[in-house]
Amino acid sequence: MKNKAATLPVLFGRADIFAYILVILAAFLLVFSGNGQAEPQKAVVVCGDTAKEYSLSENNTFDIENNGITLTVVIENGSVYVKSSDCHDGICKDTGKITKSGQVIVCAPAMVAIRIEGEKEDGYDAVIR
Amino acid sequence: MRSYAEKTAVSALFLALGMILSYVEAVIPLGAIIPVPGFKLGLASLAITGAFFLLGLPYAMAVSLGKTLLSSVLFGSVTSFWFSLSGGLLVLISLTVYKFTKPKSLGCIGLSVICAAMHNIGQCLAAAVIFGLPVLIYYLPALMITALVTGTVTGILLHLILKHTTHISFT
Numbered sequence: 001m002k003n004k005a006a007t008l009p010v011l012f013g014r015a016d017i018f019a020y021i022l023v024i025l026a027a028f029l030l031v032f033s034g035n036g037q038a039e040p041q042k043a044v045v046v047c048g049d050t051a052k053e054y055s056l057s058e059n060n061t062f063d064i065e066n067n068g069i070t071l072t073v074v075i076e077n078g079s080v081y082v083k084s085s086d087c088h089d090g091i092c093k094d095t096g097k098i099t100k101s102g103q104v105i106v107c108a109p110a111m112v113a114i115r116i117e118g119e120k121e122d123g124y125d126a127v128i129r
Numbered sequence: 130m131r132s133y134a135e136k137t138a139v140s141a142l143f144l145a146l147g148m149i150l151s152y153v154e155a156v157i158p159l160g161a162i163i164p165v166p167g168f169k170l171g172l173a174s175l176a177i178t179g180a181f182f183l184l185g186l187p188y189a190m191a192v193s194l195g196k197t198l199l200s201s202v203l204f205g206s207v208t209s210f211w212f213s214l215s216g217g218l219l220v221l222i223s224l225t226v227y228k229f230t231k232p233k234s235l236g237c238i239g240l241s242v243i244c245a246a247m248h249n250i251g252q253c254l255a256a257a258v259i260f261g262l263p264v265l266i267y268y269l270p271a272l273m274i275t276a277l278v279t280g281t282v283t284g285i286l287l288h289l290i291l292k293h294t295t296h297i298s299f300t
Contacts (some may be wrong), residue, residue, distance in 0.1 A: 008182060008295055009236050011288040016239030023246045023277055027270035 041101060041118035043080045045073070048111050056080070056116065069110035080105065080114055131300060139299055140180055140188040147176030147196045163278075165271055171245055171279045177220065178244065178287050183299045186228050193217040211259060216251035220244045237288040242280030246273050 041056040047066050054060060060075040061083070071092060072083040079097040082105055092107040098116055105114040131139075151173040159170060173196065181189035197217050201210035223243055227235070249272040257265040 008291050009240065009288075010234075011236050011285065012238050013232075013234035013236035015232050015235035016242070019235065019239035019242050020277060023242055023273050023280075026246070027273040030267065030273075031270045 041078070041116055043075060044115045044117050046113045046115070056118075064110070064112055066110045066112055069107070071107060071110060071112060073114065080116065082107070082114075085110075131298070136184060136188060136300065140184055140191055143176045143180040143184070143188070143192045144195045144199070146179075147173045147192060148199060150176060151196075151200060163275065165275055168272070168275050169279070171248070171283050172286075174220070174241070174244055174248070174283055175286055175290065177217075178224070178241065178283075179290055179294075181224050181228075182287075182291055183294060183297075185300060186224060189224060190221055193221055208259060212252045212255045215255040216248040219247040219251035223247045236284070237291070238281050238284030241284030241287055242277055245276035245280035245283065249273055249276050 043054045043056055045052045045054065045064060047064055054062075054075060056075060056078050058075070059077070062073055064071045064073060069085065069087050071085045071087075074081055074083045079099045081097040082092040082095070085093055085107065087107060087109050089109070092105050092112075095105045098105055098114075101116050101118055103116050106112070154170045154172045157170065160166075160168060176196070177189050177193045180192045194214075194217065197210065197213040201207070201213060205213070223240075227240060249269065253266055253269045253272065257263050
């Protein structure tokens with residue numbers, strides 16, 4: 001009955017200091033193991049078979065023409081939206097501004113997709129409980 | 130020497146304890162004090178480390194995997210199942226290493242800190258794989274520093290529990 005007590009650990013032993021140091025060291029190693037900073041966000045415009053990247057950090061306005069449809073894309077303060085389009089259904093315009101990685105604006109008639117890639121520091125991607 | 134039926138019943142008790150402890154720690158508003166998302170005290174780990182010391186490694190495995198399965202079926206989602214599983218498996222691996230090396234000078238606090246850190250590593254890896262965002266790994270240092278604090282707290286609790294339960298012969 002009492003023999004169990006011998007195998008039970010103490011509250012704080014010598015090796016515990018090493019356990020602390022190990023965890024802190026691992027944490028620091030991760031911090032300094034290169035590019036701890038997030039990759040800047042960019043807008044990837046896929047137009048038919050070609051893809052082009054635009055930085056999200058600088059404001060920009062440009063036209064994309066494909067399949068006889070012209071889209072005017074605006075990059076403004078880290079968000080992307082389609083300002084105008086010749087397309088009759090205007091789904092790309094109605095999508096509004098996208099700001100988060102993984103969000104997409106699609107214009108099917110023009111075969112154009114605009115997708116945000118890269119990481120953003122703030123905001124949750126998902127919440128797990 | 131207890132029969133397997135008795136040991137199984139006691140490990141079911143530990144499983145129930147683990148389930149209710151995760152509810153208890155959800156009630157404690159620790160997130161208001163330490164604003165690290167995903168931060169929790171890890172009281173439920175006491176059920177697993179407790180089962181490890183009082184019943185043995187196989188029972189601790191049963192408690193851990195049972196808790197993962199039950200809590201994702203009852204309250205969680207498919208994602209939370211993988212999070213919980215990867216964290217739990219890494220903790221079980223550390224406990225296995227502990228069992229076979231038996232470092233004499235590693236106390237309850239050190240073991241708890243290592244388990245808490247391993248749990249965080251497992252969850253972060255699962256998150257990085259599931260969301261396809263390897264950058265999530267860089268959230269680990271913040272979590273591991275909190276593991277130092279929570280591991281210490283659960284380590285002290287574990288020692289108190291073991292001190293008051295060793296006179297009961299579970300095995």
